[in-house]
Amino acid sequence: MNIREMSVNGQRIIPPLELSMEKGNILGIQTNVQRKKILLAQFAERRDIYLSFAEQGEYTRLTVEELLRFMKSLSDHNQPVHSMLQLFQLGEYRKVKIADLPASKKIYLSLLRIYYAQQPIIVLEEPYFQLEEPDQLAFARLLEELSEEKQILILTANLEDALISCDTVYRLDEAGLHLLDITDADDEMETRDEPGEAEFKIHKIPTKKNDKTILFNPPEIDYIESINSSAMVHVAGETYACALTLAELEERLQHYGFFRCHRSYIVNLQKVRELITWTKNSYSLRLTTGKDSVVPLSRTKLAELKELLNI
């Protein structure tokens, strides 16, 4: 699937992309709201994609059963309604009007419209955002089942949501797609136990989010911050906890152009755009990643930094 380049006010938002999708592998793209909207607008032009929007409304005066019957006859679906009710675990709500459903169930029901889609590709916008946990699990299970027949893509601004059911997760920014290296917590334990050569150097920075371990390439990282003596890795506006201490990180990263600019900050010098002087003794570094990414620079480190950058 190809995605066209898109620019706003002369600034490139999305480069031309090529996505390879396949059945049985749920794809996730984590990106910001603006890029998400652009992608959705491009997908909407295609006839072979079924789009499930986050603000999808519902026929609130129908009962659950009536809605499913309506969807069935609209899309020539061959499964009888009662077996779909069972599959969706909505048996007890059969006769309940959609307006009277709990909020989470209402959204769950709207999402289930994808089961009636005839298009080979299904794109979901923020499916998990407003679901309660039991419904998230139920939907993730259904999605996995459905992915045997359809190619599924999830667009979300929130990485945690993508992790619920995606097999492959990409992060999208102005440079393009970046594959996120994800391993389950259990898998990682096994590899750790392996008695290997201790000399083997790890270049990736392991971080944790929702029991998943995500490995970042050092150049991806914007900066690292120490909050309550635990390191938080900032990547494209998202934060990830890292078990290493700042001192350990500094040692690992110094060969990648990182710099300890403050007692509790390490910054990726490749991403520094501007040196801001507030007063004679107070400085900050502005990063290229966004307007609000500003990292403090302590006075004692200024000389060292100037030397490093030859200024």
Next chain:
Amino acid sequence: MNVSLKRIQAIFIKDYKEFSRNYAVSIMILFPIAFALLYRSEAGDQAAIYAFIMNFSLAMLTSFVQACLIAEEKERNTLRSLMMTPASMLDVLIGKSALVFLISAAVLAFSTYLFGYETSNVMLLTAALGISILLYTAIGTICGLYSKTLLEASLSVFPVLIIFTAGPFALVFEEQYPFLEVLRYLPSSQLSELLVAMEIGAAAGELATPLIIITVWAVVLTVISFILYKKRLMDQ
């Protein structure tokens, strides 16, 4: 664009259930009935009063319900997901229009019975009312397409109600203001003229003219509503 009877039926049933459970909209079927009961005992100018009730009911019931059905679908973003099912835009429009037509026809027939209107030519009356229902459905579609919410739709019907229902009454001032002559060509004025002409037993030629004018209105407005419907939905 392919049209499937099964899908039209599914939309018809869905909209019927939604209509019957939305009391803010379905209460409209009481207006024609209430008016018929209110005016039934009135002596004298039967045809003119009956024409007024019919004109009022067509705007208040047919246009209003159609506009609300379309606007509500837009308001809840369900139209967009409907477009991604095999159902075509025409399926949706025909399903809704068929429902509105049947409801209007039943209610108008019932209020005619309550009013006790008797005519010499049932065929002609049925044809005139049937074409009028189509015409007001098209107006309702246009109103629905230009409104984003249910509230807007119910308000947008009022100009229609005022122009079309009050049109025949403004003809009283025709001598003072000659330009009001145009109002004579409103479908509501024509329906009124037709009914009066039928009562005094006019010749066939005289009866044909109003019917033709109403038909022209119906055809033109239906075509406009189709074009707008297609255009407005593409824009979404």
